[in-house]
Amino acid sequence: MNIVTKQDVFSKENQDKIPRSKKKLPMRSRTSSRPEQTNSSTNNTTQPQPATNQPSSTTSNQKQSSSSEERLTVYHAGLPKHNSDRPQSRPFGRSNSFSRSNRPQSSEVRSNQTPFVKREIVPSRPLTTGEKKLRIIPIGGLEEIGKNMTIFEFGQDIFIVDMGLMFPDSDMFGIDYVIPDVTYLEDKKDRIRGIIITHGHLDHTGAIPYLIEKIGYPPIYGTKVTLGLVKQRLEEFSLVGKNRLIEIDPVEDSIKLGVFTVNFFKLNHSIPGAVGLEIETPVGRLVYATDWKFDYTPADGQPADFGKIAGIGSKGVKLFFSDSTNVERRGHAISEQRVGETINEIVSEARGRIIIAMFSTLIGRIQQVFNSAHKNGRKVAVVGMSMQKAVEMAISIKAITVPENTLIEIRQARNLPDNRVLILSTGSQGEDRAALKRMAHGDDRNVNIHKGDTVVISASPIPGNEKSVNDVMDEIYRAGGRVVYNRDMDVHTSGHAHQEDLKLMLALIKPEYFMPLHGERHKLMLHARLAQSIGVDPNKCIVGADGQVIEITADGHVQTTREKVPCGYVMVDGLGVGDVGNIVLRDRQAMATDGIFIAIVTIDRSTGRILTSPDIISRGFIYMRENETLVSEARQLIRDLFIQNYRRSRDDVGEIRNQIRDGLTKFLKEKTEREPMIIRNVYINKPSGLFRSCSQLAGFSLIYRWIRCKSSLSRIM
Numbered sequence: 001m002n003i004v005t006k007q008d009v010f011s012k013e014n015q016d017k018i019p020r021s022k023k024k025l026p027m028r029s030r031t032s033s034r035p036e037q038t039n040s041s042t043n044n045t046t047q048p049q050p051a052t053n054q055p056s057s058t059t060s061n062q063k064q065s066s067s068s069e070e071r072l073t074v075y076h077a078g079l080p081k082h083n084s085d086r087p088q089s090r091p092f093g094r095s096n097s098f099s100r101s102n103r104p105q106s107s108e109v110r111s112n113q114t115p116f117v118k119r120e121i122v123p124s125r126p127l128t129t130g131e132k133k134l135r136i137i138p139i140g141g142l143e144e145i146g147k148n149m150t151i152f153e154f155g156q157d158i159f160i161v162d163m164g165l166m167f168p169d170s171d172m173f174g175i176d177y178v179i180p181d182v183t184y185l186e187d188k189k190d191r192i193r194g195i196i197i198t199h200g201h202l203d204h205t206g207a208i209p210y211l212i213e214k215i216g217y218p219p220i221y222g223t224k225v226t227l228g229l230v231k232q233r234l235e236e237f238s239l240v241g242k243n244r245l246i247e248i249d250p251v252e253d254s255i256k257l258g259v260f261t262v263n264f265f266k267l268n269h270s271i272p273g274a275v276g277l278e279i280e281t282p283v284g285r286l287v288y289a290t291d292w293k294f295d296y297t298p299a300d301g302q303p304a305d306f307g308k309i310a311g312i313g314s315k316g317v318k319l320f321f322s323d324s325t326n327v328e329r330r331g332h333a334i335s336e337q338r339v340g341e342t343i344n345e346i347v348s349e350a351r352g353r354i355i356i357a358m359f360s361t362l363i364g365r366i367q368q369v370f371n372s373a374h375k376n377g378r379k380v381a382v383v384g385m386s387m388q389k390a391v392e393m394a395i396s397i398k399a400i401t402v403p404e405n406t407l408i409e410i411r412q413a414r415n416l417p418d419n420r421v422l423i424l425s426t427g428s429q430g431e432d433r434a435a436l437k438r439m440a441h442g443d444d445r446n447v448n449i450h451k452g453d454t455v456v457i458s459a460s461p462i463p464g465n466e467k468s469v470n471d472v473m474d475e476i477y478r479a480g481g482r483v484v485y486n487r488d489m490d491v492h493t494s495g496h497a498h499q500e501d502l503k504l505m506l507a508l509i510k511p512e513y514f515m516p517l518h519g520e521r522h523k524l525m526l527h528a529r530l531a532q533s534i535g536v537d538p539n540k541c542i543v544g545a546d547g548q549v550i551e552i553t554a555d556g557h558v559q560t561t562r563e564k565v566p567c568g569y570v571m572v573d574g575l576g577v578g579d580v581g582n583i584v585l586r587d588r589q590a591m592a593t594d595g596i597f598i599a600i601v602t603i604d605r606s607t608g609r610i611l612t613s614p615d616i617i618s619r620g621f622i623y624m625r626e627n628e629t630l631v632s633e634a635r636q637l638i639r640d641l642f643i644q645n646y647r648r649s650r651d652d653v654g655e656i657r658n659q660i661r662d663g664l665t666k667f668l669k670e671k672t673e674r675e676p677m678i679i680r681n682v683y684i685n686k687p688s689g690l691f692r693s694c695s696q697l698a699g700f701s702l703i704y705r706w707i708r709c710k711s712s713l714s715r716i717m
């Protein structure tokens with residue numbers, strides 16, 4: 001497998017110290033408010049225990065559970081779901097008698113699809129002193145956007161949070177996706193207790209189908225919407241049924257993964273079902289919150305669980321991981337409800353058709369669009385494959401409710417008056433083959449944009465897509481439509497917290513150590529400074545890098561180590577996973593930049609003479625018919641180079657080829673200031689007709705590679 005290594009994580013830049021903030025306010029006195037951590041350290045010298053000040057009876061239950069050969073790995077507190085007296089934080093040394101199987105099931109979906117009780121044989125053996133460290137290994141998601149994946153390891157137990165993909169950079173020609181490198185886990189398959197997926201976005205789920213086999217099909221835990229999307233993706237790869245998908249309810253459930261106990265809390269994001277994790281470990285409590293924001297009026301009516309978050313914070317948090325995506329933005333992100341109201345205003349005022357383009361994972365917003373259409377007497381037609389699949393999935397798991405007689409086929413929309421139609425579409429990023437671009441160009445076989453249409457782009461361009469979005473907006477105007485986008489009106493909001501919400505979360509969690517996630521290096525640094533501004537000790541802010549192992553020792557000390565595990569880019573290109581590496585990418589870059597120049601020389605072995613004028617094939621470099629002088633000079637140069645070098649080293653064809661390549665490179669650079677990829681083949685034989693055909697075929701196959709590379713480029717752009 002080819003793995004493209006990122007910059008050395010231990011480079012000087014990565015060891016920058018975070019400057020101490022002048023505005024530092026002490027958050028609390030650690031010694032007085034956290035006696036439990038002292039206890040924890042003491043306990044840990046004898047037996048791994050979660051940092052706790054719980055009553056001794058529950059602690060002893062926990063001990064019994066830890067040493068049990070057959071461990072109940074999924075359970076909940078057995079409390080009624082809507083009990084207003086229910087405490088917001090629960091003791092975590094629970095008895096296994098609180099089985100999830102005792103709880104009334106909340107829906108048919110859960111009862112049909114979810115194995116509520118999972119019994120798993122966990123090897124029980126005493127841990128050695130050397131193993132009493134928690135190892136946290138971010139495999140992806142640091143100093144980059146995408147391929148989020150973090151490993152938590154203690155002794156014999158490993159669990160994984162998220163397994164996402166990254167979209168390729170514009171210079172990764174022909175690459176479909178980049179996925180994490182799981183080499184570290186390949187010989188530890190039997191120790192992986194599960195994968196927890198925080199939410200359904202591709203940068204957290206997209207690599208599952210590519211990697212799940214390599215890590216031995218561990219069970220996957222997630223909320224209903226998240227698992228709906230994971231299942232859809234597994235279906236595309238015919239992998240459904242290979243491993244268990246275990247649905248969790250973030251309000252009620254708690255899962256046990258070896259020595260780890262994971263509780264959940266609801267968060268808001270641009271997709272329903274996003275959760276944060278409270279991870280109880282033998283060395284302290286961790287909180288993991290990637291991709292979140294606070295929205296008091298979200299589209300699904302379920303704000304983040306502030307009570308539970310505050311409860312977790314009051315128990316004492318050793319290390320907190322948080323989302324850095326929007327750390328540069330001041331204030332708060334606007335609410336999804338505001339977006340819904342704006343869309344409704346537009347729908348109610350428009351006289352012609354409405355076309356709304358957005359990401360298909362914005363399930364809450366899709367619901368708002370259906371509601372608005374229904375309220376204003378419009379029917380909704382869904383176009384674009386991913387949008388159709390998302391709506392289908394959301395309806396099937398009851399994540400959205402479509403008002404009666406509102407959803408129609410796109411063909412039916414053609415027979416309705418314009419003011420009765422709303423089209424929900426993909427293509428908010430101006431993607432080449434997406435529905436919005438087709439409609440704007442007049443290329444869609446069902447519906448095209450015409451005068452009087454209002455197109456709402458309910459998204460902001462991802463960096464790098466600005467030009468495509470501008471182009472599609474221009475096309476819409478040319479076709480007679482009008483565009484509304486997020487610079488005009490509040491038709492989009494980000495799913496990631498702005499500064500004030502990040503601070504509020506830090507104030508609620510009150511972590512001892514802090515580690516920013518989900519962002520490039522500068523965002524991680526800014527987030528660390530933000531944490532310091534509200535009182536986190538600058539020496540306890542960890543700005544990590546992919547692959548860098550972070551350890552929490554038995555005495556509760558968090559340290560970054562010099563150990564680095566493989567964390568390079570694994571490229572997915574068509575059916576190939578990991579077969580494209582640096583060398584292939586470099587060739588593609590060279591071909592895409594200055595084209596390709598192929599010289600084929602065929603000589604007669606008996607006489608040592610060139611049989612024909614050297615064949616030259618060129619693509620993407622010059623138009624040969626208009627550059628005949630250059631081509632004939634190149635031919636002459638090839639002849640001269642061959643004759644000179646054949647005399648010197650007639651038995652070393654490789655050397656002759658290299659000399660021709662070097663001479664041609666110099667010549668073409670001088671003449672054109674371009675450096676095409678040069679392929680030179682010297683065939684020493686008496687050619688038959690078949691032989692000549694073969695040599696030409698070799699040239700054409702290289703051209704085919706080049707054309708494929710260029711078409712991939714246009715797809716990316």
Ligand SMILES: [Zn+2]
Pocket residue numbers: 148201203204291518
């Ligand atoms: Zn993300």
Ligand SMILES: [Zn+2]
Pocket residue numbers: 199201269291495
């Ligand atoms: Zn996300």
